Amino acid sequence: MKLSQIRLLVDDVDRCLRFYRDELGLEPSFGAEGEDYVSFRAGEGTVALFRRSGQGDVVGLRLPGDSALLVLEVDDVDAEATRLADHVIEGPVSQPAWGGRVAYLRDPEGNLVELFQSIPMEEA
Numbered sequence: 421m422k423l424s425q426i427r428l429l430v431d432d433v434d435r436c437l438r439f440y441r442d443e444l445g446l447e448p449s450f451g452a453e454g455e456d457y458v459s460f461r462a463g464e465g466t467v468a469l470f471r472r473s474g475q476g477d478v479v480g481l482r483l484p485g486d487s488a489l490l491v492l493e494v495d496d497v498d499a500e501a502t503r504l505a506d507h508v509i510e511g512p513v514s515q516p517a518w519g520g521r522v523a524y525l526r527d528p529e530g531n532l533v534e535l536f537q538s539i540p541m542e543e544a
Contacts, residue, residue: 444492462492
């Protein structure tokens with residue numbers, strides 16, 4: 421078994437596409453504005469957006485909420501947090517027990533995104 425993609429279910433695909441492409445700088449790999457599904461290259465992985473109602477046609481969905489967190493590794497979390505200041509809700513803050521410096525933001529649909537930069541891990 422291997423991971424295929426992380427798929428975020430959203431109501432406004434175009435608005436989220438512009439956020440992930442234009443604000444975060446992810447490269448689209450499939451789909452375009454006006455479509456129900458779009459995916460992006462994210463390192464060796466894929467982040468996809470799918471219209472919530474389309475996914476709901478094939479499986480019953482619970483109400484959206486903070487049940488998932490998309491983590492994107494960056495080289496400089498402080499620079500990215502400054503660049504994305506309009507979206508940042510917390511941080512940046514160092515978490516040496518995790519081996520990371522992190523900042524949190526929300527996409528246009530409210531999905532929680534962590535920007536993660538590796539730092540030396542704190543020894544126990």
